[in-house]
Amino acid sequence: MKRIYPKEDVCIGCRLCEVHCVVEHSRSKDILKAFKRESPRPVPRVRVREDGPLSFAVQCRHCPEPYCVYSCLTGAMHRKPDGGVVHHDPERCVGCWTCVMVCPFGVLTRDVANHCIAPKCDLCPGRSTPACVAACPNEALVYAEEASYA
Amino acid sequence: MPEYVIIGNSAGGIGAVEAIREVDKEGSLAIISDEPYPAYSRPLISEYLAGETSLERMLYRSRDFYHENAVEAILGKKVVGVDVDGSFVTLSDGEKIEYGRLLVATGGVPFVPKMEGSDRHGVYTFTTLGDAERMASRLAGVRRAVVIGGGLIGISVTEALTKRGIVVTVVELKDRILNVILDEEGSRIAEEAVRRAGVTIMANSTVTQITGKPGGAPGVHSAVLANGDELPCDLVVVAIGVVPRVDAVVNSAIQRNRGIVVDRHMATSAPNVYACGDVAEAYDYVLDINRLTPIWPNAYLGGRIAGYNMTGRSAIYPGGTGMNSLNYFGLAIVSAGLVMPDGQQGYEVLTERRLEEGVYKKVILRDDVIMGFTFVNDIEKSGILSGLMRDKVDVGGFKQYLIADDFDLTSLPKALRKARLGPRPQPSAGAAPQEKARALAVD
Ligand SMILES: Cc1cc2nc3c(=O)[nH]c(=O)nc-3n(C[C@H](O)[C@H](O)[C@H](O)COP(=O)(O)OP(=O)(O)OC[C@H]3O[C@@H](n4cnc5c(N)ncnc54)[C@H](O)[C@@H]3O)c2cc1C
DSSP: OEEEEEOTTTOOOOOHHHHHHHHHTSSSOOHHHHHHTOSSOOOOSSEEEEETTEEEEEOOOOOSSOHHHHHOSSSOEEEOTTOOOEEEOGGGOOOOOHHHHHOTTOOOOEETTTTEEOOOOOOOTTOSSOHHHHHOTTOOEEEEETTTOO | OOSEEEEOOSHHHHHHHHHHHHHOSSSOEEEEESSOSSOBOGGGHHHHHTTSOOHHHHBSSOTTHHHHTTEEEEESOOEEEEETTTTEEEETTSOEEEOSEEEEOOOEEEOOOOOBTTTSTTEEOOSSHHHHHHHHHTOTTOOEEEEEOOSHHHHHHHHHHHHTTOEEEEEOSSSSTTTTTSOHHHHHHHHHHHHHTTOEEEOSOOEEEEEEOGGGOSSEEEEEETTSOEEEOSEEEEOSOEEEOOTTTTTSSOOBSSSEEOOTTOBOSSTTEEEOGGGEEEEETTTTEEEOOOOHHHHHHHHHHHHHHHHTOOBOOOOBOOEEEEOGGGOOEEEEEOSSOOSOSOEEEEEEEEGGGTEEEEEEEETTEEEEEEEESOOTTHHHHHHHHHTTOOOTTTGGGTTSTTOSGGGSOHHHHHHHHSSSOSSOTTSOHHHHTTSOOBO
16 A cells, blocks of 8 residues: 655655645635635644754554554544555544544644544545645655555 | 354454454354444443433444444344353353354453442443433433442543533542542542532542432432441442453353453463453553453454454454543543553653643653653643554653653654654564564564
8 A cells, every 4th residue: 555655854844745735625626715715724634743954744644553443432533444544534533532642653633622633634535646745846755655665 | 153253242342353354254253242232332321321422423333334244243142151162152042153263352341349229229330331321311300429439430420420410429439530540640630620520529438338218219319438428319320340241251161360361362261262352361561461451442452363363364462551541521631551650660750740731741661661651631742652652662862852842753863753654654663673573463
């Protein structure tokens, strides 16, 4: 299965990945409308982490051993049989934060008001390359099979 | 004869079904439970009692799950015996079902100590949807309740009853509530939140008797404490604890300690018989011993590993430990592994408090490996610690950042970060070589 890998040595922290994630998951898929007119504005599912000159983007890693799925009390966090993509169903999420407690990358965010995990990376269904990867000007995000990634 | 038989249709049982069907789409599979419903999220019975959810919304998998996975669900029937020599289980109606491989995922039963009046109408335990349904149907006219036991289940039922407008008193034997899963400071923070909701907590006390209505009418009149004080109430919940449920196997040759003893393949002492979940004493990777760790995630993962092994595909249980995320009464507390150093030498404890934000963080280390942690309110990065703890990563070079307010993946040393974020996301390359064997790798 293809996954997204960050390359911190070439990430400049421009956050275009976040912008294009928002657009991709907006209703209009239009950058201006997504940011200016849609309410609530979609939240980015990829986040640039920064510390001084260090920066890199992370989103759900769709772990081969997804502890969030194994630990979810309700079945909201799930994988389809035979599929490697980790999905989250907000309808079944009760905001117990058990997945937050076990995610080794700390990428799940809470929507406290709605007792629900905020929308997470879905690897952009319908696209051959996720929007964040396609938008990165520096190839600081790579979408590759584990084995072929150098 | 079903190739696979599973007793218990909950976290552990479903984990096993999913693993079995990953490997073996054909082998016949039966799952048995004395509860009549499709698998549901047991922790949500408190939302059910509060009137906030329905069985439909509590279902752990879709209604089609059994059909889609070619599972025969034998529901509403109890297993009364397991014959490991004859390889069959006996149901309460006398039916015998042979098995090729058996999984015992029977969970726990509430422990009810001997106490005068504990069999009265109006005295409940709280571990099943049936318990919640019964209690919910009889709440009319209930004004005051006494909950015996201030553990996770006691606090969850307390929240539900409070939401129903009932005035609750929690009676706790030890000096503080949630004493198994929180340290003293964590308990104090939790107690404040619980009290703010109007609940009375009586620590260091115990109920010795539940009195009935004058004149012998059915129902509860009061709970009497060891010191003689009497708490008038209309309802009592006994939530002292849960013990492994072994009625199905009690007369079998399957080896038990407090629970059913299993190895790293989740295999019991009996051939072709596996166990997982609340009923099993399985490996705890923090304490490096087998013990009961009765939480949902461990039941699912143990069931999954058992399922693989039942198909003949060897898989090793990486272990589980105690960990809980508490969100009752507006709290956000995460605690995992050791809650307090266990009296042995060599522990290092890091703490951080940001009182204005209600933040408390504590990390327990031994030899620079995380042994446990408690995070209050600022919990979003706690999972990173879980991962480091699980993989026994040496955190010596950056441990001071673990409790920092801006702790994140950026706080890890570059090599470790690259190893964890790189093409082999887990298990971490930072783990000691012998620890890599603990990976879930299916061999
Ligand atoms: C109110 C409450 C809140 C909780 N909150 C949390 C939480 O926040 N986080 C967390 O991680 N865990 C929580 N737990 C614990 C969690 O629910 C358990 O750890 C988990 O359900 C264990 O799963 P299991 O598959 O081992 O067994 P169980 O869920 O107990 O299921 C076992 C099943 O087997 C059936 N069975 C047993 N014996 C027989 C027999 N002889 N014949 C037929 N059927 C049988 C039982 O009826 C039951 O349906 C909570 C539990 C309760 C009660």
